[in-house]
Amino acid sequence: GIQVEQSPPDLILQEGANSTLRCNFSDSVNNLQWFHQNPWGQLINLFYIPSGTKQNGRLSATTVATERYSLLYISSSQTTDSGVYFCAVEGGNTGKLIFGQGTTLQVKP
């Protein structure tokens, strides 16, 4: 099956700093999503981005499908950005998301 690797596993930032999170996947995919999991466990949908670039406020994401990676950019980080960021992919029209292990982000005031 498809393997998903995220890096770094942990990241500590000072408020206002920028960061880049990376997601590598081992095969072609027809769905790639980035999620933010809040402290209560809910997975918040950030981007649906199987290819190309999208921006939403301070967040942006780029997926290079041919090279099998995706990047999530967080600019001017805030303490509320803290939490776990997951990349998840779906391959082969399975309807099944395969998640990476996540990046745990802590933003300090």
Added chain:
Amino acid sequence: DAGVTQSPTHLIKTRGQHVTLRCSPISGHKSVSWYQQVLGQGPQFIFQYYEKEERGRGNFPDRFSARQFPNYSSELNVNALLLGDSALYLCASTRGDSGNTIYFGEGSWLTVV
């Protein structure tokens, strides 16, 4: 429109008991999937239902079962609970069966003692 709703939000069960978790998808969505997330890991796929039929099953024992109703809501059932079943159970809904944005509910926290 309401998002994906799950119930109950928290529950505690004893080993050997049975549990039923419920999920209502976003209006207009016909596919519901279930995921298990244990502490420190990413969610793991359990089941997908589309148009009331099982479309996919993850690597979980037969103690886990699910179904989807005509109104597209779903139930996840787990029999003979083990301590290792303690986890966050997440329901997701999507419009079609694949290649669409997938939205998650707030989850049901299950503790088995």
